[in-house]
Amino acid sequence: xxxxxxxxxxxxxxxxxxxxxxxxxxxxxxxxxxxxxxxxxxxxxxxxxxxxxxxxxxxxxxxxxxxxxxxxxxxxxxxxxxxxxxxxxxxxxxxxxxxxxxxxxxxxxxxxxxxxxxxxxxxxxxxxxxxxxxxxxxxxxxxxxxxxxxxxxxxxxxxxxxxxxxxxxx
Numbered sequence: 001x002x003x004x005x006x007x008x009x010x011x012x013x014x015x016x017x018x019x020x021x022x023x024x025x026x027x028x029x030x031x032x033x034x035x036x037x038x039x040x041x042x043x044x045x046x047x048x049x050x051x052x053x054x055x056x057x058x059x060x061x062x063x064x065x066x067x068x069x070x071x072x073x074x075x076x077x078x079x080x081x082x083x084x085x086x087x088x089x090x091x092x093x094x095x096x097x098x099x100x101x102x103x104x105x106x107x108x109x110x111x112x113x114x115x116x117x118x119x120x121x122x123x124x125x126x127x128x129x130x131x132x133x134x135x136x137x138x139x140x141x142x143x144x145x146x147x148x149x150x151x152x153x154x155x156x157x158x159x160x161x162x163x164x165x166x167x168x169x170x
Contacts, residue, residue, distance in 0.1 A: 011117035015082040018089070025078055026064070028085050033060040036104050071101055079118075081109065089118060098126050100135040115143065119150055127168045136161040 021029065034041075034056040041052045067074070071092045079087035087105035091098060100122065105115060126133045135152070137144055138161055151170050156163035 011120055013081075013112075013114065013117075016114070017080045017083075018077040019080065021076045021078050021088070025085065028078070029064070029088060030057060030060045032085075032088060032104055032106060033063065035107050067101055071099070074099075074101055079105070079114075087114075091122070097132045097134050098122065098129075100133060103135075116146055116150070119146070123150065123166055126166065130168050132168070133166045135164050137164050 034053070037056055037059070041047075041056060044052065047055070067076075067090060071090070074090055074092035076090050077088065078085045079089055086109040087103070089103045090101035092101055093099075100119075103115065103118060122133060133152075134155075135147070136158065137147060144162075147164050147166075150166065152164040152166045153170075154162045155165045
């Protein structure tokens with residue numbers, strides 16, 4: 001099993017593991033992506049459910065391709081709980097920073113402090129490596145509160161997204 005983090009996690013609940021994504025994971029990853037956009041797409045009353053599904057699939061495919069092209073050396077991991085996929089975490093470790101490309105959990109796995117535990121582990125790795133952690137976050141993303149609570153700050157306004165940064169000793 002691959003572990004997303006350099007050190008052993010004391011924060012993660014038992015049964016949490018990580019493994020590299022495979023092409024067999026694409027349906028799960030697409031469903032996970034759709035779950036993160038459900039509220040947004042629900043606000044388009046003129047679309048049928050099929051049109052919404054097609055739109056979300058197209059968006060997922062575009063995002064997945066973009067990530068693979070732009071972050072070719074990144075670690076793309078499925079997060080599992082007791083062997084069942086519950087999320088994803090994509091990390092690009094660079095010489096000058098750790099880029100958290102994406103982190104997402106299924107709705108039933110949210111609100112259980114798992115995201116916070118994953119981020120705290122990553123920040124611990126960054127602290128020991130003396131590297132900044134950066135992530136693009138949509139301004140209306142509910143997780144923004146968590147990033148701010150953990151010490152991330154906005155370093156760039158990119159329209160819909162903020163580039164957030166956490167620095168060691170920050």
